[in-house]
Amino acid sequence: MTVETDESFGGVTPDAARRLLLGAVQAFAERGFHATTTRDIAGRAGMSPAALYIHYKTKEELLFHISRVGHERSVAVLEEAVEGAGDSAGRLAAAVRAFVRWHAEHHTTARVVQYELAALGEEHYARIVVLRRRSEEILREVLQEGVATGQFAVEDIRGTTLAVVSLCIDVARWFSPEGRRTPDEIGELYAGLALRMAGYRDGGR
Amino acid sequence: MTVETDESFGGVTPDAARRLLLGAVQAFAERGFHATTTRDIAGRAGMSPAALYIHYKTKEELLFHISRVGHERSVAVLEEAVEGAGDSAGRLAAAVRAFVRWHAEHHTTARVVQYELAALGEEHYARIVVLRRRSEEILREVLQEGVATGQFAVEDIRGTTLAVVSLCIDVARWFSPEGRRTPDEIGELYAGLALRMAGYRDGGR
DNA sequence: GTCTATATCGCGATAGAC
DNA sequence: GTCTATCGCGATATAGAC
Structure with a gap:
């Protein structure tokens, strides 16, 4: 089994903190937050259980870091994609292409990001929700723009964005x-x- | 807070076993399998923790029952919908309408069914996987049929089904x-x- | 900063009275 | 079939040596 190295956390220092983060991502993705033990995380990072608490106050704080960085990365990827280029169709295609690719390539991180939200503490959760709104917003704007210019045909923009x-x-x-x-x-x-969902018609395909 | 009553488990007897099942569905959906305690489940059913073990051997067996019945119901809903009526477009629309409605109406059960699979034991998991294949199969056949008759235009049938x-x-x-x-x-x-994803064109909309 | 050892807690599951 | 009481374990997190 190969260990997925995830450049999302490449900048984290010190080294031990990054190894713990990567171990936690893998463990949380495989078993879920609550089924993961701090022993398991520390083991994957090649450390004793106690060493974890030098770098993170709690297991939940580890989850929060993963969730925050993961959300920031995925939103950044989406933003870069839509800025890129072209008309609404090009922007929508680029956005979906990039967002999907991120979720596939980083499926380990993405799984934690998308499915372990409920395990966050209350204030941490609140901070994450703010980040989550952005991705929907970005895609909604692209759809809106395309409808306004007549390139797309969408009755329910909110629902289709969703x-x-x-x-x-x-x-x-x-x-x-x-x-x-x-x-x-x-x-x-x-x-x-x-593009099909957006009612876009290219050359008559 | 109102308790969602879910007719999916209406036939379960004795009464205590059904109450435990319903309590477990709610708890698992809210917190996840691993974060749910047997004390919590029993409490929701109005019983002591020990009483749970008269009706179910383990907490995992409770999850398996929920998962099995839930999968059976959702597949049944899908099957009834496609049998219903019409051409490929009508069948696809009916299938998606019914499948989506089930996941929304029974979102509590559906959440457990879709997101707690990893908590199942090995043989239980294997039995569930068999059920899961059916839903994909049903939708793939509808798409295939529509492409064959020329009503749909789909290049990658497997991928689009997915x-x-x-x-x-x-x-x-x-x-x-x-x-x-x-x-x-x-x-x-x-x-x-x-329908749009399937490349279906009605009256020129 | 990392270790070994351990405190403290709450879990899943069982025993035995009724 | 349900209860009260509890066993045995493994969890998170901390203490203190190095």
Whole structure:
């Protein structure tokens, strides 16, 4: 089994803190937050259980760090993609392609980010919710813009946005590197599906 | 707070076993399997912790029962919908409408069904996986049929099926009865989106 | 900063009276 | 079939040596 190295946490120092973060991401993704023991996390980082508490106050704080950095990364990826280029169709396709690719490539982190929210403490949760709103907002604006210019045909913009975001996020649940598709292929497929959902018609396909 | 009564488990007897099942569904959906204590489940059923073990061998067996019945119900709903009626477009719309509605209306059960699979024991997990294949199969056949008759235009049938199933399932993650849409409305919206994903063109909309 | 050892707690599951 | 009481374990987190 290969250990997925995730550059999302590449900048974390000291080294021990980063190793703990990576171990925690893997463990949380495999078993879930509550089923993961601090012994397990510390073990993956090559340390004793006690060493964890030098770098993080609690297990929950470790989860919060993962969740925060993960959300920031995925939103950043989305923002870069839409800024990139072109008309609404190009922007929507780029956004979905990038967002899906992130959820597939970083499915370990993404799983924690998307499915362990309930394990966060109250104030930590509140801070994460703020970040989450952005991704939906970005995609909604692209759809709105496309409808305004007549490139898209969408009756329920809010609902369709929700569906597109939902489609992208769920990739984290089912994606496996052993599966038959690469992150790039899924991104491409989903970009096309999102355009169809938006009522976009290219050359008459 | 109102207790969601879920007819999925209406037939379970004796009464105490059903109350435990319903308590477990709620607790698992709110906190997750591992964060739920047997004391919590028993409390919701109005019993002492020990009474749980008269009706179920372990906490995991309780999860398995929920997962099995839940999967059976959702697949049954899907099967009834596609049998119903019409051409491929009608069948796809009916299937998505019904599947989405089930995940919204029974979002508590659905959340456990879709997101607590990893907590199942090995043989229990294997038995559930068999059930899960059916729902994908049903939707894939509808898409295939529609492509064969020329009503749909889909290049990657497997991938598009996966996306449609994924879209429906993710409803369980975000749906809230306090949200702005009813299960019926979401079902209707998603049925239309699925038709678009399938490349279906009605009257020139 | 990391270790070994351990305090303290609450879990899943069982025993035995009724 | 349900209760009260409890066993045995493993969890998070801390103390104190190095």
